[in-house]
Amino acid sequence: MSTDVISLPATRGPEAGTVMLSVNGQQRELRLEPRVSLLDALREHLGLTGSKKGCDQGTCGACTVWVDGRRMLACLTLAVTCEGREVTTIEGLSSDGELHPMQAAFVDRDAFQCGYCTPGQIMSAVALLEEGRAADDAEIAEWMSGNICRCAAYPNIRAAIRDVRDAAGGER
Amino acid sequence: MRPLSYARADDASAAIALVAAHPEGAFLAGGTTEIDLTRQDVLRPELLVDINHLPLDGVEDLPDGGLRIGALARMSDVARAPAVTERFPMISQALVLGASAQLRNMASMGGNLCQRVRCGYFRDVTSPCNKRDPGSGCGALDGFHRGHAILGVSDQCIATHPSDVAVALVALDAVVHIRGPGGQRAIGIDDFFLLPGDTPDREHPLDHGELITAIEVPALPTARRSVYLKFRDRQSYEFALASVAAAIRVEDGTVTGARLALGGVGTKPWRARRAEAALFGQPASEDSFAEAAREELTQATPRQQNAFKVELARRVIVRALNTLMDGEAR
Numbered sequence: 001m002s003t004d005v006i007s008l009p010a011t012r013g014p015e016a017g018t019v020m021l022s023v024n025g026q027q028r029e030l031r032l033e034p035r036v037s038l039l040d041a042l043r044e045h046l047g048l049t050g051s052k053k054g055c056d057q058g059t060c061g062a063c064t065v066w067v068d069g070r071r072m073l074a075c076l077t078l079a080v081t082c083e084g085r086e087v088t089t090i091e092g093l094s095s096d097g098e099l100h101p102m103q104a105a106f107v108d109r110d111a112f113q114c115g116y117c118t119p120g121q122i123m124s125a126v127a128l129l130e131e132g133r134a135a136d137d138a139e140i141a142e143w144m145s146g147n148i149c150r151c152a153a154y155p156n157i158r159a160a161i162r163d164v165r166d167a168a169g170g171e172r
Numbered sequence: 173m174r175p176l177s178y179a180r181a182d183d184a185s186a187a188i189a190l191v192a193a194h195p196e197g198a199f200l201a202g203g204t205t206e207i208d209l210t211r212q213d214v215l216r217p218e219l220l221v222d223i224n225h226l227p228l229d230g231v232e233d234l235p236d237g238g239l240r241i242g243a244l245a246r247m248s249d250v251a252r253a254p255a256v257t258e259r260f261p262m263i264s265q266a267l268v269l270g271a272s273a274q275l276r277n278m279a280s281m282g283g284n285l286c287q288r289v290r291c292g293y294f295r296d297v298t299s300p301c302n303k304r305d306p307g308s309g310c311g312a313l314d315g316f317h318r319g320h321a322i323l324g325v326s327d328q329c330i331a332t333h334p335s336d337v338a339v340a341l342v343a344l345d346a347v348v349h350i351r352g353p354g355g356q357r358a359i360g361i362d363d364f365f366l367l368p369g370d371t372p373d374r375e376h377p378l379d380h381g382e383l384i385t386a387i388e389v390p391a392l393p394t395a396r397r398s399v400y401l402k403f404r405d406r407q408s409y410e411f412a413l414a415s416v417a418a419a420i421r422v423e424d425g426t427v428t429g430a431r432l433a434l435g436g437v438g439t440k441p442w443r444a445r446r447a448e449a450a451l452f453g454q455p456a457s458e459d460s461f462a463e464a465a466r467e468e469l470t471q472a473t474p475r476q477q478n479a480f481k482v483e484l485a486r487r488v489i490v491r492a493l494n495t496l497m498d499g500e501a502r
Contacts, residue, residue: 006189009182011219014175034178034220037207057208061274070248070277076207077278080178081200081222124273131273145408146272 012080019080023048024092034080039063041079042089050090050119054148061147064120065089071127090119093126101167102126105160113151121147125161134165173211180222184351184383187223192353192381194219199383201244202279204271205287213297214288214304228282228385231255237391243282243349243384247337248273250281260389262340262398262417266435269402270336272409282384285338285348285364286376289331290411292316302328303372318477319413322485324439325473329372331439333365334411338441340400343417343433346389352382361387365440394421394429397499401492402435403484412436414484416444418492422456432468432492437485444468447489456497458490465489 013034021028023046030045039056042048042065054062056075063074066088093100099107102125112118124147128134133143140158149157178200181187191197196218200206209215228244231253239255250256251267271279279287293299293311300309312320312330320330338361346361364376378384398419404410414436421429430451432444447468454460465486472482 006185008190008193009179009186009221011177011179011190013177014218033175035173035176057211058204058275061272064274071274072278073204073274076204078178078200078203078207078220081180081203081224083180128273133273142408143273146274 020083021046021079021087022085023087024089025086030079032079034078036079037075038065038067038077038079038082038087039074042074042087048089048091052116052119054116054120059148060117060120061124062117062120064123064147066123066127069130071124088123090123093122100126101164102129102160105163106157109156109160109163110153111156111160112149112153117147117149117151121149121157125157125164128161129165129168134161137162174213174216176210176217177219178222179219180225182225184223184226184228184385187221187226188351188353188381188383190219190221191383195380197221197381199223201283202246203283204275204279205283209288209295212295214295223383229280234388234391237393239389241281241387241389243386244280247271247276247279247281247284250337251276258396260340260344260392260395260398262343262395262400262419263337263389265400266336266340266402266415266417269400269415281337281387284335285341285361285384285387286378287334288375290334291320291331294331303331303368303375306371306373313475316477317475319411319436320475320478321439322437322469322472322474322478322481323434323442324367326368326370326372326439328370329368329439330475331368331372332411332436333438333440335441336400336402336412336415336435338365339415339433339435340398340417341387341389342441342443343398343419343431344389344392344395346387348384349386349388350378350382351385352379356385358388361441362443368439392419392431394419394431397496398431399492399495401488401495403488404436414481414488416485416488416492418489418496420451420456420493420496422497425456427451427454427456427460430464430493432464432489434468434485434489437472437481444489446471458494461490461493462486 019032052062054060058076198217200220228242299311321332402415419431434442447464450464450467
């Protein structure tokens with residue numbers, strides 16, 4: 001294999017350049033350095049401060065968003081790698097001012113205290129039901145373990161998830 | 173994080189050529205280790221080549237009953253692939269017991285094998301660490317080492333290999349397929365992980381620009397009833413203090429084959445060959461299991477804070493084999 005016959009992909013950065021992101025169904029054009037995380041792009045560049053920066057090292061889950069419909073950690077994702085993918089944040093969950101059923105269930109069940117982990121909890125919880133991993137409390141606890149709540153609202157978070165699961169006619 | 177450049181590769185040849193051409197270039201897959209450690213200044217790539225769009229994410233059956241797992245298949249997708257859950261449950265169990273749902277959606281199988289140790293001294297750039305900064309010393313030897321290794325250690329490094337799924341893959345004699353500037357090669361997975369010895373900075377035999385393309389798991393009918401057991405300080409989202417991947421073949425009450433590998437206790441995913449040999453031809457009884465486990469751990473080198481792992485590892489081996497035998501009885 002010789003390198004002279006391979007066309008090398010274009011290199012971008014380290015200075016800022018144009019990055020096109022699709023966030024909550026909207027195309028957004030940003031000027032970003034390649035090192036900027038998806039979390040910082042959302043919070044600092046797009047003003048979408050729902051996703052929270054807890055640990056910034058992939059431990060706490062407060063930054064959980066969906067990329068192409070799968071729950072992921074925005075702090076360990078470089079924004080530039082999300083070009084061509086669909087990013088969904090907590091701000092994109094409600095529609096026309098109507099809370100998503102999981103948001104309503106969190107309110108109804110008082111599933112938070114300080115609220116800092118809540119956007120990540122909710123993004124994870126909706127994905128959890130999509131994944132079909134909410135059969136019982138033990139399974140919910142296991143598959144929500146990537147979202148840490150230092151106020152320990154876990155029983156109420158599980159109750160909210162159960163409510164939405166049961167209202168949807170059992171596990172999907 | 174230091175400034176860095178980025179490129180997105182559409183084919184493997186281009187990705188390999190680009191990384192090979194740049195001394196501080198690196199492949200970027202799921203990024204769950206790489207972005208974290210780059211932010212911590214432990215890794216200092218100047219160019220990240222995004223390989224997430226390469227078509228290396230399949231899980232395919234091999235004609236002989238084995239599996240070919242693409243290097244970019246995500247942990248979550250491999251864990252629920254029917255071929256894995258049916259024929260190699262220890263792989264699926266090890267994957268699901270690792271990390272969190274979000275991280276499993278991100279992390280690739282090739283990246284999992286290349287993940288770095290969680291030793292606090294490795295992660296802290298102000299501490300001595302022979303792995304991060306060769307010759308600087310080891311903070312763990314006389315420091316905090318409760319979670320560190322008791323098998324395969326050296327006087328340079330005692331960091332535990334963190335992967336769960338690699339333990340199952342080592343038990344199954346998987347083969348790591350690699351492509352680089354010079355062509356392709358394949359390495360048995362036990363040889364893919366290097367003991368620290370005097371060069372703890374060298375964790376696997378990959379040369380610069382070499383890319384894992386696939387992991388092949390050879391057929392093993394016994395693995396249909398295999399287990400991965402993991403013991404840790406928390407019930408979820410935590411690394412192992414001790415874990416075991418186990419499969420056993422018993423005929424007329426006698427052990428005629430066993431696969432055992434340990435996690436959480438070795439500087440590499442630890443194939444328990446002494447225990448396997450000790451089991452062969454013995455009655456499938458708890459006494460035999462305990463003797464085999466004792467035999468494996470005779471080579472342990474515990475330190476003050478992690479001495480408990482010797483007995484824990486023994487018990488984990490016995491528990492796994494008993495679990496498999498309970499399944500047999502039903």
